Amino acid sequence: MAWATTTEIRLISGLTTSHISDANVTSLITLADREVASKVFEYHYDEPLEGAIDGSNTLFQTRYKPIGDKNQSSSVTAADATVYGITLDSQGFENSTSLTIGSINARDGIITMSSAPASTYIDLKVDYVTIDANIVREDVYLAS
Numbered sequence: 405m406a407w408a409t410t411t412e413i414r415l416i417s418g419l420t421t422s423h424i425s426d427a428n429v430t431s432l433i434t435l436a437d438r439e440v441a442s443k444v445f446e447y448h449y450d451e452p453l454e455g456a457i458d459g460s461n462t463l464f465q466t467r468y469k470p471i472g473d474k475n476q477s478s479s480v481t482a483a484d485a486t487v488y489g490i491t492l493d494s495q496g497f498e499n500s501t502s503l504t505i506g507s508i509n510a511r512d513g514i515i516t517m518s519s520a521p522a523s524t525y526i527d528l529k530v531d532y533v534t535i536d537a538n539i540v541r542e543d544v545y546l547a548s
Contacts (some may be wrong), residue, residue: 469513
């Protein structure tokens with residue numbers, strides 16, 4: 405998903421379909437989104453989540469916040485992070501199982517799981533992005 409639409413780009417730029425095709429505008433949006441994301445996102449992989457893994461707790465917190473709009477949908481949702489429950493195999497290697505996120509409070513870095521992770525997990529890890537709080541999100545959407 406992109407931070408801008410072909411219609412928005414045409415309104416801002418004044419370019420019509422006689423100047424550039426919709427397909428080419430879409431390609432440019434994809435390139436711009438990738439470039440903007442590389443400048444404003446910090447990627448966090450396999451970060452341990454804070455919170456009790458006790459079979460009843462569903463609230464966990466990231467180390468960094470705010471959580472960013474990784475999929476560029478114009479809002480932060482469960483699709484913008486991935487949580488893994490970690491167990492150890494007989495050799496001591498980590499095995500990860502993707503778990504279902506119910507919702508995200510982006511500002512506070514709080515992830516609510518759709519159900520409480522089992523107490524058999526030794527850890528919960530998360531993949532997500534953050535965006536500098538000083539960046540005006542609306543400007544990011546216009547820049548892409």
